[in-house]
Every structure is written in C-alpha cells, then in structure tokens.
Amino acid sequence: MKKAILYLNQFFGQIGGEELADHAPEIREGLVGPAMELNKQLGDEVEVTHTIICGDNFMGSRQEEAINTILGFLEGKEFDIFFAGPAFRAGRYGSACGNICKAVQDKFKVPTITSMNDENPGVEMFRKELFIFKGGASAAAMRNDVKAMAQFGLKLIKREELLPAEEEGYFGRGIRKQVWLNPPVVATERVIDMLLKKVHGQPFETELPIPKQDLVPIAKALTAEELSKLEVAVVTSGGIVPVGNPDRIQSASATKWGKYDISKLEDLVKGEFMTIHAGFDPMAANNDPDVIVPLDALRAYEKEGKIGGVYKYFYSTVGTGTTQAEAARMGKEIAAELVEAGVKAVILTST
Amino acid sequence: MNKEIEKAGITIVQMANLIPVAKTVGANRMVPTISIPYPLGDPNTPKEQQWKLRYHRVGVALDALTTEVDEQTVFKVKI
Numbered sequence: 001m002k003k004a005i006l007y008l009n010q011f012f013g014q015i016g017g018e019e020l021a022d023h024a025p026e027i028r029e030g031l032v033g034p035a036m037e038l039n040k041q042l043g044d045e046v047e048v049t050h051t052i053i054c055g056d057n058f059m060g061s062r063q064e065e066a067i068n069t070i071l072g073f074l075e076g077k078e079f080d081i082f083f084a085g086p087a088f089r090a091g092r093y094g095s096a097c098g099n100i101c102k103a104v105q106d107k108f109k110v111p112t113i114t115s116m117n118d119e120n121p122g123v124e125m126f127r128k129e130l131f132i133f134k135g136g137a138s139a140a141a142m143r144n145d146v147k148a149m150a151q152f153g154l155k156l157i158k159r160e161e162l163l164p165a166e167e168e169g170y171f172g173r174g175i176r177k178q179v180w181l182n183p184p185v186v187a188t189e190r191v192i193d194m195l196l197k198k199v200h201g202q203p204f205e206t207e208l209p210i211p212k213q214d215l216v217p218i219a220k221a222l223t224a225e226e227l228s229k230l231e232v233a234v235v236t237s238g239g240i241v242p243v244g245n246p247d248r249i250q251s252a253s254a255t256k257w258g259k260y261d262i263s264k265l266e267d268l269v270k271g272e273f274m275t276i277h278a279g280f281d282p283m284a285a286n287n288d289p290d291v292i293v294p295l296d297a298l299r300a301y302e303k304e305g306k307i308g309g310v311y312k313y314f315y316s317t318v319g320t321g322t323t324q325a326e327a328a329r330m331g332k333e334i335a336a337e338l339v340e341a342g343v344k345a346v347i348l349t350s351t
Numbered sequence: 352m353n354k355e356i357e358k359a360g361i362t363i364v365q366m367a368n369l370i371p372v373a374k375t376v377g378a379n380r381m382v383p384t385i386s387i388p389y390p391l392g393d394p395n396t397p398k399e400q401q402w403k404l405r406y407h408r409v410g411v412a413l414d415a416l417t418t419e420v421d422e423q424t425v426f427k428v429k430i
Contacts, residue, residue: 214377215377215423218357218420219361222362224417227417232416279387282388283394284389284392287394288401291389291390291392291401291405292389294405296405297391297409301409307413324376327352328354331355335358338356338359339360343361344361345362346356346361346363347363347413348353348363348365348378349366349384350367350368350390351368
C-alpha cells in the first residue's frame with residue numbers, strides 16, 4: 001500500500017484558532033481532522049500515515065525554521081505523495097500550503113497536491129510550480145475539495161495519463177504539452193477549421209492559450225473641455241505625508257493610507273511635507289516633495305485653465321513590500337472616497 | 352490601486368519609473384518618470400530644469416487623461 005502525509009494549519013489540525021497561530025510544527029501518527037476524509041477518499045490503495053500541523057503565523061514569520069523542522073520530521077519516513085490543505089480562501093494558510101508543498105517536492109521528489117480558492121493569494125504565488133486544485137471559499141467545501149485532491153493523487157500514483165489542467169480541475173501551470181490527437185487531424189485542417197469558426201462568429205478553442213492578465217476596462221478619455229472644468233486628484237504610493245506622519249502610515253508593507261488637505265497650498269515645501277517611504281533614499285523628496293506629488297505643476301495648469309483645479313486632498317500610502325491584496329483594498333477605499341466626491345480624473349504617482 | 356480606481360470609472364494615469372511593473376499590475380495609461388527617489392525632478396540639475404521636466408511630464412499625464420486608448424499605453428515624453 002502507498003503512503004501519504006497531510007499538512008494542516010493549527011485550526012484544521014484542531015489545536016485552536018487565531019490565538020494559537022504561533023503553534024510550532026508537530027507531526028502526529030495517524031489522522032487528524034481533514035486527514036480522515038482524505039484517507040477515506042484515497043480508498044484502499046493509499047493510506048494517510050501522518051498529519052503535520054503548524055500554526056499559520058509560525059509558518060509566516062519563521063518560515064525557514066518551520067520548513068526545516070517539517071522536512072526533518074519527514075526525513076526517513078516512507079511516503080509516496082504529500083498533501084496540504086485545502087486552504088480555501090485563507091491567505092496565510094494558502095501561502096503555508098504552497099511553501100511546504102514546494103519544499104517537500106524539491107527535497108523528496110514526491111508529488112504534492114494542495115487546494116485553494118481562486119481568491120487565495122497563494123494561487124498566484126505557487127500555481128506555476130504546484131498542483132493547486134480549485135477549491136471552495138470556505139470549509140463548507142471541505143469534502144469536495146478533499147475529494148478532488150484525492151482523486152488526482154490516485155491518478156498520479158497510478159501514473160495514469162493526465163488531462164489538461166482545466167479538465168483535471170487545478171490551476172493551469174502555464175505548461176504546454178504536446179499530445180497526439182485521436183483521431184489525428186493535421187494542423188492545417190485544424191487551423192482552417194478554427195479560422196472558419198472565427199469568421200462565422202462561432203466559438204472555438206485556441207490550442208495555445210495565453211495566460212490572461214487581469215486587466216480592467218480602460219476608463220474613457222475626458223474631453224479637454226471637461227478636464228478644464230474638473231478637479232484632478234493626486235494619489236501616490238511614494239509616501240508623501242505632512243512632517244510627523246500624523247496617520248502613522250507604515251514605511252514598508254503599508255496597510256494604511258492618509259489624505260491631506262492641499263486646498264490652500266501652491267506648492268509642497270520642505271519642512272511641511274516629507275516622504276516616509278523606506279524603499280528609497282528620501283533626501284530628494286524631503287527637499288522638494290513636489291518631485292513625487294507635483295502640486296506646483298498642477299497649480300500652473302490650473303492657472304492656465306487646462307484643468308479646473310486640484311482636488312482638495314491628496315491621498316498617500318507607501319508602496320514597498322505592500323501586498324497586492326492590501327494595495328487593492330486601499331485602492332478600493334480611496335476610489336470610494338473619490339467617487340463620493342465626484343472626482344473624475346486622477347494622477348497616480350508611484351516610486 | 353490604479354486598477355481599483357479605474358474600476359470605479361475614474362479616468363486615471365499612472366506616472367511611474369518602473370513602467371514594466373505598472374504594466375504588469377494593469378495600469379492602462381502610463382507616463383514615465385525619471386527615477387524612483389525623485390520621479391519628477393533630478394536634484395542634481397538646476398531648479399529651473401527640474402521644474403521644466405515636471406511641468407512637461409505632468410502636462411503629458413493630463414493629456415493622457417484626454418486621449419482615448421484601446422490598449423495599455425505608455426505616453427511619450429520629450430524631457
């Protein structure tokens with residue numbers, strides 16, 4: 001019989017919730033929590049022999065130590081496949097599952113499988129390197145998600161032929177594999193067929209999918225006439241704040257943003273504004289904050305009538321070490337304020 | 352941030368030094384700046400020259416807001 005080992009966080013490992021997220025890695029013989037369902041789904045051919053449990057914060061903040069400890073647990077153990085999660089939409093857990101799967105697969109050369117919801121940042125971090133199954137948003141999807149991991153695990157162990165990622169149910173790794181078609185249809189026929197479908201506006205499927213970037217629809221251009229009547233708002237990730245940093249925005253990995261009244265100012269001057277960005281030498285921006293928030297130039301365009309004015313607040317945060325998720329959240333919050341204020345034009349300066 | 356603001360229907364232009372990063376994260380209108388620590392004015396040049404550069408590039412950004420684009424676009428600057 002083949003053997004499997006499962007990784008869980010402190011919550012699913014039944015240690016406890018957030019207050020126990022610092023729980024150090026441990027390994028237990030036998031089945032804990034979701035390991036039971038996994039063992040059941042794997043049937044008679046594969047047995048889950050051990051469950052590894054590690055607190056999400058322990059893995060997050062002492063990652064190297066956590067991974068080395070776990071690799072140490074696994075040293076000398078016989079196992080043919082390694083599972084982690086499912087992590088659903090839990091970001092830290094997803095990242096932990098990704099990190100441990102990658103480490104285990106690199107060191108022990110066994111296949112690893114995990115499962116996450118598409119909103120989990122762990123997906124983008126690890127999809128190119130791992131089999132990450134498309135999981136549900138919450139633990140309500142536990143049974144389905146475990147089943148998907150188990151079924152694919154059995155296929156890997158039995159070395160069955162694998163279908164494309166989309167059909168198997170994991171996030172595409174961007175790997176292109178050549179296959180023999182059955183029945184064989186030569187490329188010239190396939191391409192003409194595709195072209196005809198395209199010409200006739202029928203659906204067709206490309207054989208070389210290009211990973212799609214998540215772009216937003218382009219906002220329509222304003223007319224010069226409109227712009228001459230509109231206030232332009234400035235948003236920056238360059239960390240410009242009033243001296244003293246009243247909102248205590250972090251100098252790196254920011255989770256806060258601030259807005260500062262510039263309605264009576266013509267220019268941002270040294271001694272009143274500064275940058276708190278820890279990702280570059282602040283001297284130039286401290287001497288002249290306009291190099292990041294170009295209020296002086298915007299005032300000039302206001303006087304010329306090119307723009308109606310400058311929105312009374314500028315918005316600021318720090319864009320170094322800031323996760324995309326945090327940046328998106330802050331962006332959403334700022335956008336909501338701007339929409340509320342009727343702002344239609346924004347200059348975003350980044351450093 | 353750019354994307355979230357644009358998603359809200361606001362016309363936005365990003366002034367960035369790392370244009371490839373701005374592109375990757377999905378900015379649609381982009382204007383290059385000259386560096387990370389001083390995007391709009393090199394302190395090693397005279398104040399007047401810094402002002403000219405800043406005034407020019409902010410102008411390009413404002414023009415970008417009034418330019419219809421159908422794909423991610425980097426607007427050209429002269430100074």
